[in-house]
Amino acid sequence: MSDFQPVxxxxxxxxxxxxxxxxxxxxxxxTAFAHFQLSPTKYSxxxxxxxxxxxxxxxxFVQTLREYAQRMQRERPGVRLLLIPCGDTYANLLxxxxxxxxxYYAFNTLRPELNRQLSLKSSFYQLCEKHGLAHPATISLDxxxxxxxxxxxxxxxxxxAMKPADSDAWLSVNFPGRKKAFIIDDPQELETTxxxxxxxxxxxxxxxxxxIPGDDSRMRVLNAYVDQHHRVRMMCLGHPLLEDxxxxxxxxxxxxxxxxxxxxxxxxxxxLESIGYQGVANFDMxxxxxxxxxxxxxxxxxxxxxxxxxxxxxxxxxxYFVQDLVEDAPFDGRTLYARGSKLWMEIPKSIFxxxxxxxEDKSRGIDMIKRxxxxxxxxxxxxxxxxxxxxxxHMFSIYKKRYKQYFRRKGDLR
Numbered sequence: 001m002s003d004f005q006p007v008x009x010x011x012x013x014x015x016x017x018x019x020x021x022x023x024x025x026x027x028x029x030x031t032a033f034a035h036f037q038l039s040p041t042k043y044s045x046x047x048x049x050x051x052x053x054x055x056x057x058x059x060x061f062v063q064t065l066r067e068y069a070q071r072m073q074r075e076r077p078g079v080r081l082l083l084i085p086c087g088d089t090y091a092n093l094l095x096x097x098x099x100x101x102x103x104y105y106a107f108n109t110l111r112p113e114l115n116r117q118l119s120l121k122s123s124f125y126q127l128c129e130k131h132g133l134a135h136p137a138t139i140s141l142d143x144x145x146x147x148x149x150x151x152x153x154x155x156x157x158x159x160x161a162m163k164p165a166d167s168d169a170w171l172s173v174n175f176p177g178r179k180k181a182f183i184i185d186d187p188q189e190l191e192t193t194x195x196x197x198x199x200x201x202x203x204x205x206x207x208x209x210x211x212i213p214g215d216d217s218r219m220r221v222l223n224a225y226v227d228q229h230h231r232v233r234m235m236c237l238g239h240p241l242l243e244d245x246x247x248x249x250x251x252x253x254x255x256x257x258x259x260x261x262x263x264x265x266x267x268x269x270x271x272l273e274s275i276g277y278q279g280v281a282n283f284d285m286x287x288x289x290x291x292x293x294x295x296x297x298x299x300x301x302x303x304x305x306x307x308x309x310x311x312x313x314x315x316x317x318x319x320y321f322v323q324d325l326v327e328d329a330p331f332d333g334r335t336l337y338a339r340g341s342k343l344w345m346e347i348p349k350s351i352f353x354x355x356x357x358x359x360e361d362k363s364r365g366i367d368m369i370k371r372x373x374x375x376x377x378x379x380x381x382x383x384x385x386x387x388x389x390x391x392x393x394h395m396f397s398i399y400k401k402r403y404k405q406y407f408r409r410k411g412d413l414r
Contacts, residue, residue, distance in 0.1 A: 002326050002327065003076065004079060004322065005079055005081055006019070006022045006082050006318070007031050007068070007083045008030050008033075009032070009093075009094070010085065010086035010087045010090055011032060011038045011041045011049050012040055012087065013038075013306075013378065014086040014304070014307060015032055015034070015086040016040040016044065017311070017377045018084055018303070019032070019041070020046060020311070021311045022318040023382065024311070024318075025319050026318070026322075029045070029046055029047065030047045030048070031047075031048050032047050033050050033055055033065070033068070034049060034050075034051060034052070034055060035052060035053065035055035035056040036051070037049065040378055042387075043385055043387040046382075056093070065097075069081055069101075069104035069105060070104075080325075081105045082106050083106065083107035086303070088119075088168045091301050091302045092119070095109045096112075108228070108278045109279070110277070110279070114275060118301055119167075119168070119301065120165045120166060120205065121138075121140075121163070124296075124299060128296055131267075131270070131271045131275075133268070133271060134288075134293045135297070136161070136209040136210045136211075136212055136286075136297070137155065137209065138210070139154065139155070140205050140207055142206075146194055146206065151191075152187065157210075158187070158211075160190065160208055160209060160210065160211055162181070162193060162207065163180070163181040163206075164197070164204055164207070165206065165207050167180075169202065173200050173202045177247070190208070212286045212287075212290075213288075213290070217241055217357070217361055218286050218287045219239075219285070219286050219287075220239055220261075220264065220284075220285045220287070221237070221238045221282070221284055221285075221304060221309075222238070222268060222281075222282070223280060223281070223282050223309075223310050223317075224269070225317065225321075225324070226272050226273070226277045226278055226279060227278070227324040228278055228324055228325065230276050230277060230278060231273065231331055232269045232272055233335060233336065234310075235265050235269065235337050235338065236309070236313060236338035236340065237264055238253075238259060238310075238344070240253040241365060242254040242255040242352065244399075246402045247406070251284070253304075254347045254399075255343065255344070255345045255346070255365065256306060257343050257344075257364060257365055258341060260338075260339050262337070269335060279302070280302055280303040280307070282299065282300035282302065282303055282304035283298070283299050284298050284300075285297060303317060308377040312340070312342050312344050313340025313344075314338060315336060315338040315340075341368075341373055342368065342375060343368040343369065343373065343375075345375075346376060346377065346399075347396070348399065348400065351400065352365060378395070379392060
């Protein structure tokens with residue numbers, strides 16, 4: 001095998017999950033760069049995090065990665081540097097720096113036009129329409145439309161969902177009651193929330209959608225790996241049973257069991273290959289019992305933060321990056337549709353037991369726990385130390401407080 005080194009962008013749970021995948025498959029320690037240290041990668045022996053002031057801005061981003069690559073060329077001649085972003089900010093920075101970093105790194109990125117189309121929810125839904133993929137009934141407003149009050153006459157009934165079209169730009173917006181997404185019950189609440197968003201400095205488009213009824217158990221998450229030749233090599237479908245209820249973290253999955261549905265795989269595979277996609281694609285969708293269809297909310301142009309679920313269920317994501325970008329291994333065209341058997345959680349078992357509604361899905365999950373067919377991203381036996389063990393216990397205690405404070409039984413969090 002060629003000499004290669006994983007270089008991960010970020011310090012969150014997604015970054016740790018990727019580092020763990022590389023360690024499980026190849027016994028390797030990953031290098032990481034980030035502008036801020038987050039808890040999941042603290043006290044770890046499998047990921048070496050370098051904190052760089054301003055790394056979330058183009059100049060420092062490019063300079064840091066170029067200097068690291070030049071040093072590695074001197075110290076390990078011929079090494080292949082495999083660059084993997086683990087957040088929207090880093091994925092967007094990498095797309096913008098493609099030509100500057102291509103001489104040094106192997107990585108997945110998209111044509112700038114396609115990147116923009118898929119990143120913005122409004123244009124993503126237009127692509128869905130073109131390719132016959134279902135999505136919630138939606139209107140998109142810019143700042144001028146908000147100023148005119150175009151949101152006052154909606155083509156669908158309340159409740160509605162409201163979310164920013166530009167997730168990256170939303171990160172810098174702050175006001176009391178800010179969330180990743182809102183469920184809004186009446187016109188006055190919409191009036192207050194949308195105007196507050198723009199008064200706080202948001203400048204992108206805002207999405208207002210028909211709210212699909214039902215709790216977290218109606219959700220599905222799909223990860224797919226598409227190689228540099230635009231062929232889908234792997235797809236893995238998960239059935240989220242619980243989400244993080246914290247306002248800033250709404251939509252982050254906390255428990256996922258495996259699912260398998262060819263009616264979901266086929267159309268999305270065709271979509272990815274027809275648009276010339278490359279890399280990991282992460283789709284969020286929800287089942288609409290009103291018409292029996294799964295409807296797409298968004299695509300993340302990277303693996304999702306819960307993507308260790310894929311590795312846990314037998315499709316180690318690191319191996320797909322290596323086979324594609326390091327080895328350019330032959331592919332016979334037969335996509336792997338993963339059939340997993342393990343429950344993934346980001347929470348202690350007590351939250352799973354106490355907060356998921358009784359039913360077939362919960363019973364299945366509890367049976368998996370009893371059999372030992374479960375895992376978390378962070379609890380890695382080969383990377384455990386007293387400090388890391390204490391940190392994970394502290395994180396789990398915070399989760400317990402979050403659910404006690406924020407969880408609503410009906411699960412209308414999106």
